[in-house]
Amino acid sequence: MRIGIISDTHGLLRPEAVERLAGVDHIIHAGDIGGPEVIEGLRRIAPVTAISGNVDRGEWAGAYPATELVKLGDRFFYVLHNLKELDLDPVAAGIDVVVSGHSHQPKIETVDGVLYLNPGSAGPRRFTLPIALATLELDGDAMRPSLHDVSKRAAA
Numbered sequence: 001m002r003i004g005i006i007s008d009t010h011g012l013l014r015p016e017a018v019e020r021l022a023g024v025d026h027i028i029h030a031g032d033i034g035g036p037e038v039i040e041g042l043r044r045i046a047p048v049t050a051i052s053g054n055v056d057r058g059e060w061a062g063a064y065p066a067t068e069l070v071k072l073g074d075r076f077f078y079v080l081h082n083l084k085e086l087d088l089d090p091v092a093a094g095i096d097v098v099v100s101g102h103s104h105q106p107k108i109e110t111v112d113g114v115l116y117l118n119p120g121s122a123g124p125r126r127f128t129l130p131i132a133l134a135t136l137e138l139d140g141d142a143m144r145p146s147l148h149d150v151s152k153r154a155a156a
Contacts, residue, residue, distance in 0.1 A: 002024045028050070
C-alpha cells in the first residue's frame, strides 16, 4: 500500500503535488487545507483522510476534525496539525505513525518505534523552506517513508 501525505496547502493544490501523488492508494492531509477545492482535487486521486489546521475557518472547515485516527493496511495513523499539541502517548495507544504539519518543515523521525512524519508544506512558498510532501510505502512489516521536494519544478 502506498500512502500520500500532504499538509499546509493553504488553498493551493499544485500540479506538481498532484503528479507526485498519482497512483497512491490513500492520501492523508494534515491540516491547513485552505479550502474545500483542495480536498476535492485530492479525492480525484485517491480516498482522503483530512483534518483541519489553524487556518481552516468557515463553514466548510467544520467537516474536518482537529485529529483523526485511521487504520491503513495493518498500521494505525494518528493525524494532527501541530505536533506540539499531541496529547496522548502514541506507544501506549498502539499508534504506528504520527502525521503532523504546521511547521512547514519536512521531517521523518522514529522515536520508541513510532514513526513521526511531517511532509512539510505543499502550498505557497514560505521563506526558503521547500515545497514538499511525503509518501509512505507499507509492505508487510516494513514502512518506507520518503520526502519529496517538488519545489525544484514549482514556481514561487
